[in-house]
Amino acid sequence: MDRFVFLTFDGLSKGAVLAAFALALVLIWRAARIVNFAQGAMAVAAAYAGYSVTTATGSYWLGFGAALVGGLLIGMLVERAVMRFVDHSSPLSEVIVALGLVLVMQAVLGMIYGNEFLPAGTPFSRTALSVGDVPLLSRYDLFVFGAVLLVLLGLALLFTRTSVGLRMRASAFAPEVSRLLGVNVGGMLTLGWALASAVGALAAMLVIPTELGLHPHAMDLVFVSAFTAAVVGGLDSPPGAVVGGLAVGLILSYVSGYLGSDVTPMAVLVLLLAVLLVRPGGLFSSTVARQA
Amino acid sequence: MSETVTPARETGTNEAAVPRRAPGLPGLLNRSTLLRHLVLAVLAGVVLFLLTQQLDPFRNFQLATVAAYLCATAGLTLLVGMNGQLSLGHGALMAVGAYTVALTQNALADRGITGNQVLPLSLALGVLVTMAAGAVIGLAAARLRGPYLAGVTLAVAVAVPAATVTFDEVFNSEQGLSVAVEPPPLSLGLYFPNERWQAWVALTGALLTMLLLANLVRSRVGRNLRAVRDDEVAARLAGIHVGRTQVLAFVVSAASAGLGGGLLALLAQSVSPGAFSLTLSLFLLMAVVIGGLGSLSGAVWGAILLVALPDLTHDSAQLVSLPPAVAQRLEGNLPLAVFGLTLIVVMIAAPGGVQGLLRRIGARARRRAPAR
Amino acid sequence: MTADDVILQVKGLTAGYGAAPVLQEVDLTVRAGTIAAVLGANGAGKTTLLRTLSGLVRPSGGEIVYGGQPLRDVPVEQLVRRGMAHVPEGRGVVAELTVDENLRLGGLWRRDREDAAKALTEVYELFEPLAQRRRSAGHQLSGGERQMLALGRALVARPKLLLLDEPSLGLAPRVIAQIMALLRQLRDTTGLTVLLVEQNVRSALSVADEAVVMSLGRIVTATSADRLRDDEELRHAYLGF
Numbered sequence A: 001m002d003r004f005v006f007l008t009f010d011g012l013s014k015g016a017v018l019a020a021f022a023l024a025l026v027l028i029w030r031a032a033r034i035v036n037f038a039q040g041a042m043a044v045a046a047a048y049a050g051y052s053v054t055t056a057t058g059s060y061w062l063g064f065g066a067a068l069v070g071g072l073l074i075g076m077l078v079e080r081a082v083m084r085f086v087d088h089s090s091p092l093s094e095v096i097v098a099l100g101l102v103l104v105m106q107a108v109l110g111m112i113y114g115n116e117f118l119p120a121g122t123p124f125s126r127t128a129l130s131v132g133d134v135p136l137l138s139r140y141d142l143f144v145f146g147a148v149l150l151v152l153l154g155l156a157l158l159f160t161r162t163s164v165g166l167r168m169r170a171s172a173f174a175p176e177v178s179r180l181l182g183v184n185v186g187g188m189l190t191l192g193w194a195l196a197s198a199v200g201a202l203a204a205m206l207v208i209p210t211e212l213g214l215h216p217h218a219m220d221l222v223f224v225s226a227f228t229a230a231v232v233g234g235l236d237s238p239p240g241a242v243v244g245g246l247a248v249g250l251i252l253s254y255v256s257g258y259l260g261s262d263v264t265p266m267a268v269l270v271l272l273l274a275v276l277l278v279r280p281g282g283l284f285s286s287t288v289a290r291q292a
Numbered sequence B: 001m002s003e004t005v006t007p008a009r010e011t012g013t014n015e016a017a018v019p020r021r022a023p024g025l026p027g028l029l030n031r032s033t034l035l036r037h038l039v040l041a042v043l044a045g046v047v048l049f050l051l052t053q054q055l056d057p058f059r060n061f062q063l064a065t066v067a068a069y070l071c072a073t074a075g076l077t078l079l080v081g082m083n084g085q086l087s088l089g090h091g092a093l094m095a096v097g098a099y100t101v102a103l104t105q106n107a108l109a110d111r112g113i114t115g116n117q118v119l120p121l122s123l124a125l126g127v128l129v130t131m132a133a134g135a136v137i138g139l140a141a142a143r144l145r146g147p148y149l150a151g152v153t154l155a156v157a158v159a160v161p162a163a164t165v166t167f168d169e170v171f172n173s174e175q176g177l178s179v180a181v182e183p184p185p186l187s188l189g190l191y192f193p194n195e196r197w198q199a200w201v202a203l204t205g206a207l208l209t210m211l212l213l214a215n216l217v218r219s220r221v222g223r224n225l226r227a228v229r230d231d232e233v234a235a236r237l238a239g240i241h242v243g244r245t246q247v248l249a250f251v252v253s254a255a256s257a258g259l260g261g262g263l264l265a266l267l268a269q270s271v272s273p274g275a276f277s278l279t280l281s282l283f284l285l286m287a288v289v290i291g292g293l294g295s296l297s298g299a300v301w302g303a304i305l306l307v308a309l310p311d312l313t314h315d316s317a318q319l320v321s322l323p324p325a326v327a328q329r330l331e332g333n334l335p336l337a338v339f340g341l342t343l344i345v346v347m348i349a350a351p352g353g354v355q356g357l358l359r360r361i362g363a364r365a366r367r368r369a370p371a372r
Numbered sequence C: 001m002t003a004d005d006v007i008l009q010v011k012g013l014t015a016g017y018g019a020a021p022v023l024q025e026v027d028l029t030v031r032a033g034t035i036a037a038v039l040g041a042n043g044a045g046k047t048t049l050l051r052t053l054s055g056l057v058r059p060s061g062g063e064i065v066y067g068g069q070p071l072r073d074v075p076v077e078q079l080v081r082r083g084m085a086h087v088p089e090g091r092g093v094v095a096e097l098t099v100d101e102n103l104r105l106g107g108l109w110r111r112d113r114e115d116a117a118k119a120l121t122e123v124y125e126l127f128e129p130l131a132q133r134r135r136s137a138g139h140q141l142s143g144g145e146r147q148m149l150a151l152g153r154a155l156v157a158r159p160k161l162l163l164l165d166e167p168s169l170g171l172a173p174r175v176i177a178q179i180m181a182l183l184r185q186l187r188d189t190t191g192l193t194v195l196l197v198e199q200n201v202r203s204a205l206s207v208a209d210e211a212v213v214m215s216l217g218r219i220v221t222a223t224s225a226d227r228l229r230d231d232e233e234l235r236h237a238y239l240g241f
């Protein structure tokens, strides 16, 4: 029973990170109808930038900030310099170009930092605090929840309460009309990529210390899990991504806790297949609105 | 990919442009695709046979590796280029073939079974098992589109190497298995170079694959594949069973990848999950895109690239003198970077790939010639 | 006709979507404070003309002079800042956004936030039904309400020139009459210029000052709306009734 409780909280903490990463995928999907297969590599690149700053300054928080800013810049750069020029008539080309980016980024990271795992520190202790005898959550888990919650709230406010958010939504739904109304649709697209990439970088910063450490491939499995989470949520729905992320996090935590961590990749595959074959639209897809 | 001319249309125009010849060998070759492909395959076989006699062992080994990759890239070209289904999991399918061949070879060796029938048997088994795996993925794939399919095959590419750890009594985890392979048959002589023998085996597999795929592409099945790629609704209206066609494409493609993986296992005489990582899957995709998705010949360029590029970057890294640690990092990663960059540039600037480029140059030359 | 009277001058405009041009050598002059009707059968190129004017389609030849300045290489999103508003074919209501969001979107580019808010209030006063449905999503509106929303959203920008693509399409005659009356009123009170693309010839001619008839991508006649309405022979030749 204790183990179950522990795995549940651990799963929720993992799920929060997956939720953030899935949300980043959803952001780009909504803005550009692209599943950003390069997001894992982009997030890792940002995390390496944070690592460099932390190593140079000795401050976790400076590195944390640098990773987020790095994420923004990488997202901007990827959209402006690459994705903008891809022929959008075939969905294959976007995926293939994104994979090209993955190879380039992972290779460059490998050249600079080497292909070994680098230790990634945490600002708070990872030992679980116990309630009674049951170990529940570590301070770091609380930090993860707080950070993800903050980002969710921030994004929700941005999209529903600000004029930039309105512009971004309008550009995504109706780019041509938005242009006629004076919205800089290209700029909104860049902003969307930058934001998504920063959220992805945050997720990477949060998850990497809990795994084996920093590595060019550190986010590969996280990407697949987050993709699954986004698909569970319906790719189109930010709340869906959050719920999907938590659900996938929980399931994977139980699987890895009871069956062994090497089973996780297969569990992700099975889960993804199950969702896609049983409910291809996801559990939260907002198809009603899109049919109008 | 918009550049790619469907071969069906191409033959159509060729037939219209070239007046029907009188019977005779050229006429016969023109009309019977099977015969033409057969002649081409035999010619290629003879040329390659002579080539293996000339090459040193290292080059022969490289040639064999190209041949093994060619099986996989040709299968992937069929799937992506002809049928429009994206697979990021062909590296994993190669792993299925490779591990099957490895286990079969070892099991046969343990039981003391040797002889000429061992290789074909284990390779055939590798192909069959991979076909089965391909059928399972294909059944799911037929119901999925674009990014969803890419995501699922990506999950396959990540899950399969991990499975070797889960079932480590069979697959021996990260260390992998060594593969018992017999030396070249004694009938070839006592000192027959092993690499030349490997090249023969792999080239035979590759030529067979190319021959079968080329015929498939030109057949009614091939036309159906392309019809489904171009417009699913129209294909359905034309009476084509879309789902079945897609599964078929996946199965055939998986079979080729399985053969390629099996051959790789024989060449390396070992298998390990590291050799069939996600990166391999991505490499295969890069190779076929850069080679050109429009035709099977693109797969040849892709396979050559897969072997030549790491070699070239290795050589060029040797040219500049660097500290060994830096050099090692560069060497491991430079091919990836070059591949990725080339891929992006090709996708944006030349969606036809190498083969498309060659065809365009050829077309321009031909157009210019009669004008003078 | 003095030069500063002219708000839009099109000379030899050629444009299309691929190799074959749709618009061919189109000439058009629109005076400020008038309603100009663009008539013509389905496929004549009316929509393409409007889309070329607002920069959505790149012209391959000719010149567009708007407010005395050539519009070469002016990005689409800049035109609304220069007072040109385009209500596209099918109205362009963003289905996923609410009525209020759609309307606010029309004025987001404006620096003068105060006047933008005022314009929004005015639009709500002008279109009572919209005020009652502020929180409804665009896809929940009726055809008439959508047209009001599209028009209102354009008016929030306080345009000088309004490009309207078939506003009457799919609407009841009573609603059409209201819209036409509104256009006349806006012209008379605010000096708004309207380029009104219509297949509904009678409605368009009832408010228009000038009229051009397009056929197969060319302007085949340009005359006053009165003349086209009253001259049976002319009407018969170009409009078929």
Ligand SMILES: Nc1ncnc2c1ncn2[C@@H]1O[C@H](COP(=O)(O)OP(=O)(O)O)[C@@H](O)[C@H]1O
Pocket (backbone or CB within 6 Å): C017, C022, C040, C041, C042, C043, C044, C045, C046, C047, C048, C049
């Ligand atoms: N997006 C497009 N791509 C290609 N051709 C188009 C496109 N839109 C319109 N056309 C063609 O341009 C011509 C004029 O169309 P359009 O401007 O929509 O006419 P109208 O608005 O007068 O009905 C038609 O022949 C139509 O087929």
Ligand SMILES: [Mg+2]
Pocket (backbone or CB within 6 Å): C043, C046, C047, C048, C089
């Ligand atoms: Mg029209």
